[in-house]
Structures are given as C-alpha cells and as structure tokens.
Amino acid sequence: MAWIYLIIAGLFEMGWAIGLKYTQSFTKLVPSIFTIICMIISLYLLSLSLKTLPIGTAYTIWTGIGAIGTVLFGMLFLGESREWIRIVFILFIVVGVVGLKVVSGGDPH
Template identity: 50%
Template sequence: MAWILVLIAALLEIVWALALKVSDGFTKPWPSILGVTTAILSFVLLSLALRSLPVGTAYAIWVGLGALGVALAGIVALGESASTVRLACLTLILIGVVGLRATEG
C-alpha cells in the first residue's frame, strides 16, 4: 500500500508542477489553487508512505517519477525539446527508479 501512495504522490507532483507553470507566477488563481492543493496532498501522501518505507528510496522514487512525468508532459503538451540526449537521460531516470524499487523488496 505504501508504494501505491508514493506512486499517487508522484502523479500529483506532476500535476502541481504543471499547474504552477500555467499559473504564471501565481497570477492566475485557479491554476495556483490547483498547484498548491495538489502539492500539499502529494506531500501528505509521501509522508504517509514514509511510515513504512525507507526515506532515501521512497523520496528518490517520488522525485524521479515526478521529474520524469513533468519532463514528458513538457515535451508532449508544452512543445519542449525531445532531443535524443534528453530522452536518453529521462530513460536513465526511469531505469534508476525501477532499479531502486526492485532492490527495495
């Protein structure tokens, strides 16, 4: 169950990061509210997961999945660069996340 909480928290991290981008420096109220609300919820879910998971592994997976998701959303939805090097680096993040999870047990 704790790993599911980390996964949901990482998905919410993607939402809040994108919402903050759209909020234009907190000048647009609804994206700002969405960003802050999902950030709080993401932190709460991560903290609940940390009750039974090692902090280093859980945090690294949370950040890794969040960063990977935001970068991919940036490429798909915001037209950011999808260079071969960038995609290779994102693949390395995914490999790291899978490796951490696989070795945690």
C-alpha cells in the same frame, strides 16, 4: 499500500510542478488553487508512504516520477525538445527509479 501512496504522490508532484507554469507566480487564481491542492495531496501521500518505506528510496522515487512526468508533459504538450539524448537521460532516471524499487524493502525497522 505504501508503494501505491508513493506512486500517486509522484503523480500529484507532477501535477503541481506543471501547475506552477500556469500560476504566473501565483497571480492566476484557478491554476494557483490547483497547484496548492496538488502540493498538499502529494506531500500527504508521500508522508503516508514514509511510514514503511526508507526516506531515501521514497524521496528519490517521488521526485523521479515527478521529473519524468513533467519532462514528458513538456515534450508532448508544450513543444519542448524531443532530442534523442534527452530521451536517453530520461531513461536513466527510469532505470534508477525501477532499480530502487527492486532493491528496496518495505520496512526499514
């Protein structure tokens, strides 16, 4: 269950990272509320995953999901660069996240 919490936490991390763009320094009410809710849910789910997952693994995967998702969102919906080298580096992050999942155990105790 910890891995499910972690994956969902990563998706909400992506949500608040993207939401920040639309808050305009927290001057826009609806995007600000959305962003804050995503932050709270993301951190809560991350904390649940940390009951059994190693902190280094969980945090890296959490930020990796957020980073990959945010970059892909920018490329697909905001017209950000789709250069091949950028995609290669995103794939490096994916390989790292998958690698950590493969080599990590569930319970650090």
